[in-house]
Amino acid sequence: MARLSDPNLLQGTLDLLILHALGRSAMHGYGIAQTIHLLSDNVLTVEEGSLYPALHRLEVEGVISAEWGASENNRKAKYYSITRKGRRALSARQETWDRLSAAVNRVLAT
Amino acid sequence: MRRFFFKLWRRRSLERDLEAELTFHREMSRKNGNPIPLGNGSRIKEASRDFWRFGQIEDAWRDLVYAARQLRRSPAFALTVIVTLALGVGANGTIFSIADGVLFRPLPYEDPDRVFVVEMLNRPSGQVYWRVPYEFVAAIEAQARTVAQVGMSTGSVSPIVEGEAGPERVPALAVTPDYFDALGVEAAYGRLVDSEDLSDGGRAVVLSHASWQQRFGGRKEIVGTSVVLGDTPLDVVGVLPRGLIFPSPMVGDPEIVSVTAPPEPGDGVLNPIVRLESGATLEAAQAEIDTLAIQISPDQVPVLTEVRDILYRAPTPAMRFLMGASVLVMLVGCAHLTNLLMTRSHQRTWETGVRAALGASRARLVRPLVFEALLLGAAGAIVAVLVTVVSYDVLFPLVPPNAYGNAPVGVGVRVIVFAMALSLLGGLVFTVAPAWRSAALDVLTIIRKQQQADAIGSGTFGRPMLAVQVGLAIVLVTGSVIAGRTLLGVLNVPLGFEPENVITAHVPPPPDLLQGLDRQAFYTRAMESLEGLSDVVSVGAALTLPFDGAAQWRGVVGPDGQPLPAGTDHVLPGYFETAGIRTVRGRLFDWDDVRAGASVAVASEEFASIVFGDRDPIGESFEDNGGRRFTVIGMVDDAIRTLSDDSFFQPRAYVIPGQETRQMSLVIRTNARSEVLLRDVQRQLIDLAPGAALRIGWWSDSIDSLAAYRNPKFQAVVLGTFGGLALGLTGLGVAGVVTFLVGLRRREMGIRLALGAGTGSLSRLMVRQTVIPVLTGAVFGLVVTPALARLAESQFLEIQPPDLWTRASAFTTVLVVALVAAWLPARRAGRINPMSVLRSE
Numbered sequence: 001m002a003r004l005s006d007p008n009l010l011q012g013t014l015d016l017l018i019l020h021a022l023g024r025s026a027m028h029g030y031g032i033a034q035t036i037h038l039l040s041d042n043v044l045t046v047e048e049g050s051l052y053p054a055l056h057r058l059e060v061e062g063v064i065s066a067e068w069g070a071s072e073n074n075r076k077a078k079y080y081s082i083t084r085k086g087r088r089a090l091s092a093r094q095e096t097w098d099r100l101s102a103a104v105n106r107v108l109a110t
Numbered sequence: 111m112r113r114f115f116f117k118l119w120r121r122r123s124l125e126r127d128l129e130a131e132l133t134f135h136r137e138m139s140r141k142n143g144n145p146i147p148l149g150n151g152s153r154i155k156e157a158s159r160d161f162w163r164f165g166q167i168e169d170a171w172r173d174l175v176y177a178a179r180q181l182r183r184s185p186a187f188a189l190t191v192i193v194t195l196a197l198g199v200g201a202n203g204t205i206f207s208i209a210d211g212v213l214f215r216p217l218p219y220e221d222p223d224r225v226f227v228v229e230m231l232n233r234p235s236g237q238v239y240w241r242v243p244y245e246f247v248a249a250i251e252a253q254a255r256t257v258a259q260v261g262m263s264t265g266s267v268s269p270i271v272e273g274e275a276g277p278e279r280v281p282a283l284a285v286t287p288d289y290f291d292a293l294g295v296e297a298a299y300g301r302l303v304d305s306e307d308l309s310d311g312g313r314a315v316v317l318s319h320a321s322w323q324q325r326f327g328g329r330k331e332i333v334g335t336s337v338v339l340g341d342t343p344l345d346v347v348g349v350l351p352r353g354l355i356f357p358s359p360m361v362g363d364p365e366i367v368s369v370t371a372p373p374e375p376g377d378g379v380l381n382p383i384v385r386l387e388s389g390a391t392l393e394a395a396q397a398e399i400d401t402l403a404i405q406i407s408p409d410q411v412p413v414l415t416e417v418r419d420i421l422y423r424a425p426t427p428a429m430r431f432l433m434g435a436s437v438l439v440m441l442v443g444c445a446h447l448t449n450l451l452m453t454r455s456h457q458r459t460w461e462t463g464v465r466a467a468l469g470a471s472r473a474r475l476v477r478p479l480v481f482e483a484l485l486l487g488a489a490g491a492i493v494a495v496l497v498t499v500v501s502y503d504v505l506f507p508l509v510p511p512n513a514y515g516n517a518p519v520g521v522g523v524r525v526i527v528f529a530m531a532l533s534l535l536g537g538l539v540f541t542v543a544p545a546w547r548s549a550a551l552d553v554l555t556i557i558r559k560q561q562q563a564d565a566i567g568s569g570t571f572g573r574p575m576l577a578v579q580v581g582l583a584i585v586l587v588t589g590s591v592i593a594g595r596t597l598l599g600v601l602n603v604p605l606g607f608e609p610e611n612v613i614t615a616h617v618p619p620p621p622d623l624l625q626g627l628d629r630q631a632f633y634t635r636a637m638e639s640l641e642g643l644s645d646v647v648s649v650g651a652a653l654t655l656p657f658d659g660a661a662q663w664r665g666v667v668g669p670d671g672q673p674l675p676a677g678t679d680h681v682l683p684g685y686f687e688t689a690g691i692r693t694v695r696g697r698l699f700d701w702d703d704v705r706a707g708a709s710v711a712v713a714s715e716e717f718a719s720i721v722f723g724d725r726d727p728i729g730e731s732f733e734d735n736g737g738r739r740f741t742v743i744g745m746v747d748d749a750i751r752t753l754s755d756d757s758f759f760q761p762r763a764y765v766i767p768g769q770e771t772r773q774m775s776l777v778i779r780t781n782a783r784s785e786v787l788l789r790d791v792q793r794q795l796i797d798l799a800p801g802a803a804l805r806i807g808w809w810s811d812s813i814d815s816l817a818a819y820r821n822p823k824f825q826a827v828v829l830g831t832f833g834g835l836a837l838g839l840t841g842l843g844v845a846g847v848v849t850f851l852v853g854l855r856r857r858e859m860g861i862r863l864a865l866g867a868g869t870g871s872l873s874r875l876m877v878r879q880t881v882i883p884v885l886t887g888a889v890f891g892l893v894v895t896p897a898l899a900r901l902a903e904s905q906f907l908e909i910q911p912p913d914l915w916t917r918a919s920a921f922t923t924v925l926v927v928a929l930v931a932a933w934l935p936a937r938r939a940g941r942i943n944p945m946s947v948l949r950s951e
Contacts, residue, residue: 028129030138048135052128068127071134078131 014046014054016097019082019090022064026081028071029055055080063089170477177481184454190842191450195533196491197835198443200497203521203529205436205828207502208509209429210524211517218353220294224258224386226395227357228413233409235673240358241378246412248375249402256390256398261289261383263361266368268314268407270803277796279803280321280339283356283364284312286372292385293357296492300348303369307347312368314345319352321365339366353518357383357417384414399498425514428825435589435832438582440536442836445579446843447540452575453850455479480538487537491530497522498529498714501565502566508824546660576880577887579843580928583836584891585898588920590833594826595916606749607656607807608690613778613791614655617798621772626771630704633682633774636798642777643794645787647779650685653767655775656749658812663770666721666735666763669813676720677760678711680767680774686712686746688779696728696744699766707768711740714748716761783808801945837924841931844880849935852876859939860947876936877929884928888921895920 012052021027032055033046058064063086071077082090181188216222228247229240251260270277287305296302298319307314313336317326325339326332326346338346344366356364358381372380386395396414403411421428455462462475499521506519617636619629637649653663666676683699685691694715703710711732718727722742730740740763744947748761767774776795780787792806852859859872895917 028134030135033135048132052131052135056128075137076130076132077134078127 013094013097015058016048016090016093017044017046018051018054018058019063019086019093022080022082023087023090026079028069028077028079030077032080058086062086133267163400165205169474172479173478174481174485177478177485180478181485182483187454188489190586190846191447191486191537192490192493194443194446194450194839194842195487195536195838196493196497198440199490199494199529199532199536200501201439201832202433202436202532203494203498204501204505205429205432207498207521207525208506208514208519210528211519212418212425212429212514213433215518215524215671216739217355217357217417218281218295218351220296221385221388222294222417224388224390225293225357225417226384226386226392227417227420227901228384228412229415229420231411231413233411237673238413240381242380242382242412243410244373244375244377244379246403246410247379247382248372248596249406250384250399250412253402254384254395254398256387256395257384258387259288259292259385260286261292261385262286262379263289263356263358263382264367264370264373264380266346266364266370267342268803269340269344269366270801271340274661277801277803280366281362281364282315282366283361284368284370287369289383292383294385295346295351295354298351299330300346302348303367305369307369308371310345312370313343314347315368316348316350317346318350318363319354320363320366322349325365354907355421355517357381357420360419381420383417422514422517429514431614432828435829438586439832439835440532442579442582442586442839444536444540445575445582446839446846447536449575449579449843449846451540453846456850457543466773483537483540484534487534490537491533494533495526495531495638503653505824505828508827556821573847573880573883576843576847576883577890579836579840580884580887580924581894582891583833583924584888584920585895586829586836587833587923588891588895588916589898590829590831591916591920592829594830604750605813605841606747609813611780611783612690612809613689613776613788614807614809614812615776615778615791615795616773617776618773618802619793620799620802626767626769629771629773630682630767632798633771633776634704636776636795637682637684639794639798640776640791643787643790645781645784646791646929647781648684649779649820650687650688650777651682652685652689652764652777653680653772653774655689655777655809660887663765664736665760666717667733667735668721669803673735674720674761676717677806678740678764678765679762680771681712681764682766682774685777688777689749690779691749692747694745694747696742698744698746699764703765704768708766709740710743711763711765712744712746713742713763714746714749714761715765718742718745720761721763734765736770741846765851777809837927840924841927844884844931845929845935846877846878849933849938851879852935853940855939856942857947859942860944863940863942864944869937872939873933873936876939878911878930880928880932884925884932888925891924892917 018032018038021032021039026036029048029051033048033051036044036046055064055066059066059080063083064069064080065083066078066080068076069079176715182581217225221223228242228250230242230246231237232239242625247260247262250257263283263285266282268279268282270279272278285303287303287308290296290302297316300316302316303314317332322328322332326337332346333348334346336343338344339795356362361381384395386392392414399412399414417918423428465475502521509519617633619632623629623632633651637651640646640649662680664679666674666678668674683701683704686693686698696712698712699710702708713721713727721727721732722730727742727745729742731739733739742763746764778791788806788808795804795806862872863869
């Protein structure tokens with residue numbers, strides 16, 4: 001099981017995953033962690049220690065926005081959603097990731 | 111940036127949000143039995159905070175609070191620094207508020223560096239005149255390519271209005287159409303006078319800002335209308351900018367300015383001004399003018415002079431001198447500050463060491479000290495501004511008006527900015543340097559063996575600064591002793607006349623009297639009528655009076671036709687007796703001389719020695735530059751015309767004006783000073799010359815107020831205060847250092863006492879530590895003082911050079927203060943309780 005906790009190694013990746021998750025729907029921090037965990041077939045685990053700083057950074061960058069709302073069990077929770085700027089960033093990063101992973105795969109395939 | 115402040119504002123709510131968010135996350139994890147590992151809560155907060163960028167600001171805030179707390183814990187230190195800064199800066203601020211206009215403030219013209227005043231240099235005699243023959247001005251205007259515009263001004267008809275104290279003259283000026291362009295001035299309201307106003311006979315005028323405010327209540331509607339001032343109708347076309355300074359002391363502060371055509375060839379122009387083309391240098395312009403002038407006259411050449419030099423030639427040296435003295439006070443204060451701060455940083459060595467050992471960076475160690483300096487500087491600045499305001503109010507009445515002329519004075523924005531900047535700078539420079547040095551100490555040494563560390567500084571600690579303080583104090587104290595003695599000296603200079611109980615009255619002749627003899631008869635009548643008043647002892651009249659700043663009537667030429675440095679003055683019989691000028695030999699004028707129109711003269715002693723050398727002047731004759739020859743019939747004492755050595759006031763011989771009578775001032779000697787009598791005299795004169803602008807008052811009053819810019823009372827007070835300040839600060843400095851050294855050697859003293867040393871010997875030991883630096887500083891001061899005194903003498907007043915007595919008294923004063931200041935805290939060394947010292951080991 002891989003942990004997305006080393007900010008230097010995986011920062012760009014974590015951002016991409018968060019944006020991707022939020023691209024599907026707005027959700028709270030715990031939901032984001034769950035989504036990534038589930039979508040990766042329980043391979044990727046996001047530590048809150050990485051998640052929340054990343055969320056706040058992305059908020060400062062203006063690619064996501066946050067507001068308080070009620071959670072599914074009626075608790076107060078902070079909901080994040082992707083902004084228009086965030087969608088542009090998402091597709092740009094996705095493209096970069098695709099090129100990068102394809103390149104890495106090609107290298108490893110030989 | 112806005113977002114940044116916004117977040118700063120919302121900081122607390124952000125923290126709460128984060129907390130809530132994390133709680134929610136954990137609750138969810140627990141409920142779902144989710145094995146997602148939790149991170150370290152505080153680490154998350156730290157990391158998030160980093161994005162919010164609070165870190166640096168918060169650190170800085172914490173350091174600021176820390177600095178403030180440190181200062182609160184040592185109020186004596188904070189107070190001393192603030193008072194030192196406030197006094198040093200306050201002294202500078204006060205002098206600056208008077209000297210700024212004279213020395214630094216740009217003149218209120220556009221591109222003031224391109225404006226020059228033309229003076230006339232007579233090459234053979236080296237004399238410089240303010241009156242420039244029109245031929246030269248015309249040549250410069252027509253031919254000089256480096257000169258853009260030329261402006262000329264002349265006195266103009268002054269309306270006479272009814273003032274509070276009888277009729278008064280409204281000062282008026284007429285200028286050539288290009289004048290304001292040359293000066294670089296634009297109207298505050300309306301327009302300036304121009305060539306189109308030439309045809310209306312001077313009715314179109316611009317008002318000075320002050321006149322507009324005072325006479326017309328600052329109403330804008332006045333612009334463009336006709337008004338009547340006295341009985342003179344005027345068309346007001348505009349208002350001059352506030353604070354305009356005309357570039358000549360002869361012009362003064364005119365209230366109304368009209369336009370006039372340039373004068374005729376053969377006339378003279380007082381202080382014409384030129385504006386150079388942009389890019390033209392003064393040297394190039396002067397060279398061009400030199401070549402133009404040589405075609406007109408071989409001996410005369412117009413000289414371009416800076417406006418500031420024309421306006422403030424006389425007060426500039428004194429102002430510079432006082433600024434220099436105030437800077438010295440600041441330096442003494444700064445030496446004191448350095449000492450204080452070094453003591454403080456030394457006392458904190460242990461604390462600094464611990465913080466460094468715990469990993470604080472050097473910048474982090476220094477930052478609280480910088481904040482401390484800034485806090486102290488800010489507090490010092492505020493107190494300094496208060497000190498400036500108060501001491502300016504106290505000092506200003508002592509300043510003779512001629513010390514600043516028409517330069518703007520007062521505590522304004524410039525002064526406050528100056529004081530603030532000086533305080534903060536002083537605070538920073540003199541605290542940060544010792545702080546930085548202290549932060550460089552070796553941590554291990556400090557932590558392991560604090561006591562040895564204590565000894566680091568004790569060898570040289572504070573003493574160089576002590577020497578500097580003592581040296582500067584000696585310079586300042588010598589200065590104040592010299593100024594005091596100069597003041598006494600000047601007060602004791604015999605005036606050569608007796609102004610007490612004498613009324614002077616400047617009476618312009620009635621304008622319908624065009625003939626000199628008629629005017630002379632008018633003044634004779636005035637004298638006769640005043641003599642009839644009771645309590646009037648005698649009456650006399652003269653063209654110029656001592657100290658009234660007026661020029662002589664004519665120059666005197668030698669047998670070869672060369673001008674001599676002497677001149678003539680007009681008087682009528684009775685003048686010498688009334689003014690109290692003593693007769694040396696021969697006889698004085700009588701009315702027979704006047705009736706006969708005799709060409710006789712009474713010479714002053716100095717005049718006689720210049721014109722006749724050692725010969726007996728009685729019966730000798732001389733010629734004035736109008737070609738008239740006079741025979742000397744008597745000799746009188748020299749009446750001092752000014753306390754300066756200005757060549758403008760040359761030694762006089764007195765002659766009877768006759769046909770050449772212009773205007774005269776009356777002197778009326780009375781039995782006693784009486785305001786009733788003053789009113790009587792005024793009433794008589796108003797009857798004789800209705801509507802004339804009289805100036806009447808007691809002679810001694812006008813001498814006190816006009817007694818020339820070199821009246822050294824002001825300087826004496828200022829330098830005396832500065833000397834006192836320097837002494838006080840030096841005393842504080844010496845006492846501070848000794849206190850510190852005693853504290854440092856407490857343990858040693860305790861042991862010495864335990865071993866049987868006497869308390870007296872311990873005090874002496876401590877005092878001895880300051881003797882060498884104090885003596886070094888004193889010798890340094892003694893060496894520097896004569897050099898500074900020569901500098902002052904060369905541009906200040908005719909001071910007596912610091913003689914042995916002056917230097918010895920300054921030396922002793924400073925030495926006594928320093929030793930007393932050392933002895934007081936040194937006594938504490940003897941009061942140390944040996945047991946408590948040894949027990950604390």
